[in-house]
Amino acid sequence: MGATAPVFADTLDDVKKRGFLRCGTGEAKAGFAMPGDNNQWQGMEIDYCKALSSAVFGDETKFEVVPVTSKVRFTSLTSREIDVLVKGTTWTYSRDAKLGVDFAAYWFFDGQGFLIKKELGVTSAKQLNGATICISPGTTSEKNVADFFRTYDMKYKPVVIKAGPETLDALQKGRCDVITNDLSALASDRQKFTNPDDFVVLQDNIAKEPLSLYVRQNDSRWKDVITWTRNALVEAEELGITQENVGQHAKHPIDPRVARLLGAKGAYGEMLGLPNTWAHDAISAVGNYGEIFERNVGEQTRMGLTRNLNQQWYDGGLVFAPPFR
Ligand SMILES: N[C@@H](CCC(=O)N[C@@H](CS)C(=O)NCC(=O)O)C(=O)O
Structure with a gap:
């Protein structure tokens, strides 16, 4: 009787083989996910798709937007129509426990x-x-x-x-x-x-509506990619790394935390199956967490949202990245 090796899902491998990722987003929500000029999708959710595409492929265009309704979003994920669910979806106990999905990261603390x-x-x-x-x-x-x-x-x-x-x-x-x-x-x-x-x-x-990124259950490596890409954008803000200065920081990192994050020291990308420039590429595509927030929904936009709970922990908010080490 031949024992069959257990089959582990590895969406990271699938995405790499396919050459692009499928990003489940909202249907039409200005500031979050909305077709803009030339029918190009724009918004905070889209920026997460771009960041992930950059982290995996070093290219912010290797993703397809798949707008999903609230009703079908989890089955779209479990039936593999999408690789990651970004659409404003709250992390709750019963979704985590029952729906065959895993919570990968918070991206917006809402109500x-x-x-x-x-x-x-x-x-x-x-x-x-x-x-x-x-x-x-x-x-x-x-x-x-x-x-x-x-x-x-x-x-x-x-x-x-x-x-x-x-x-x-x-x-x-x-x-x-x-x-x-x-x-x-x-x-x-x-x-x-x-x-x-x-x-x-x-x-x-x-x-409480903590909007979160979701992946399929038991897909640990892919989940790590999603979790840590979000963390990289948050850490970049804390370390003062912006879309504009990320190249400079990568070339001449002074702070060892910056060197690790941007791939100038150690092989941090490799540990996740990514290029060592993964975080650098994500930040240069969309900026740090604060930049993403301000550009899409911040006080200078028509949405006019203040950061509130989405401030960094050192400013009294809930946005926090665990250490990169
Ligand atoms: N956070 C809520 C989401 C609520 C939700 O999906 N609302 C819909 C209904 S109005 C929505 O905003 N749809 C517009 C879109 O996603 O583009 C949940 O997780 O259930």
Whole structure:
């Protein structure tokens, strides 16, 4: 009886053989994932795809954007239509435990709120008793809103809309009074209206929504690539490495931490099955974590988001990279 060797998934090998990676992103969310000029996808989620493509191939263009709805995103991953799920997806216990996926890294600490027509005169979520609420199926938003209304003994009527971007149209046309979603997504949604001042995002934050990168379960090497690419972008910010100065730092590293990260000392890329310039290439493609945030969704953009929890740990936020050593 011949024993069969266990088969281990190794998406890193598959991606290298294929010559590009498939990146599961949002469908249409300005600042996060949205086709822009010349139909080129842009946004924070897309920058993660570029960073990963650069880390693996030394080339930021070796990826395909696969927009996925909230409902199918996990099956897209487990059925191998995508290699990594970047779309604003919260890390939760039951997803990790039940869905055949693994959490690889946080990329945005978010919360959940409500977007509402100003004319309704509502100023707090606790005044939403009896409201009609547009919700996407398969989201944490759907479950949290149920909890919130139960806790405060209020009633609501859900209007379930499969494709996320269509919820905007539903709000505009009065099919619902309110949209509930991640606060970052609501900020993005609001500025899509021709008359954004007619809408308001309420102050309430009803849930923790740590948006995370997901991979298939038991795919450890690939998971490490995803985790540490995110960590490299975060570490770069802490060490003062930017898209502009990364080349200079790589040539003349003074701080040994910089030398290790950028491949000037040791063989840190090799340990992961990547070129030793992997972090250098990712940073020169998209910049450090702070640059990615500011360019796509920061205060100078139409989204106008402040860093809040997405500040570095030394500034009082939750963004932290473990040591590269
Ligand atoms: N963080 C929530 C995600 C909520 C979500 O996916 N919302 C949809 C429904 S409005 C969305 O933003 N879709 C637009 C897009 O991803 O482009 C979760 O993990 O379930």
